[in-house]
Amino acid sequence: MIGSLAALLLFQLAGEVCVRLTGLPLPGPVLGMILLSTALLIRGHTPVAFSNTSRGLLNYLALLFVPAGVGIITHLARVADEWIAIAITLVVSTALTMVVTAFTLRALMPRKDA
Structure with missing residues (x-):
């Protein structure tokens, strides 16, 4: 695991x-x-050590949201002052992400003839 983490950091x-x-x-x-x-991609496959390390990191991915939550609570007054801009940004960015994802999926999915 240490070797995989070192490679990721490198x-x-x-x-x-x-x-x-x-x-x-x-x-x-x-x-x-x-x-x-x-x-x-050049190597052609993912080493087993990388797979195990990435699964281990994904198990604790939720912990990465703790600092963001603390930041929001710490700056709650500012969030309250700017909630309209934050809400608009969240809605527009989410919609844009969904549209780009849909077009990407459509372009990459194999077409089935009826």
């Missing part, structure tokens, strides 16, 4: 370094994830 570091060197308008961890995905 890919994140590689993404950060690439972003800082090139000035890409992309978060470093996102670029690191793209690099990791590319490496796994």
Whole structure:
């Protein structure tokens, strides 16, 4: 598990370094994830150690929402002041995500002839 976590952190570091060197308008961890995905595609399969580590991390994914919840409670007065903008942003971003997902799914799904 330590080796897998080290590899994940190295890919994140590689993404950060690439972003800082090139000035890409992309978060470093996102670029690191793209690099990791590319490496796994080139390899052809996911190592068992990566699979086990990722399942272990997914089991505790809900814990990552605790800091966000604490932040909302801490800044509740500001949220109350700006609730209309927050609500509009949530609705529009959710709708946009659903539309993009639908078009992506439609483009990637094999077509069935009737």
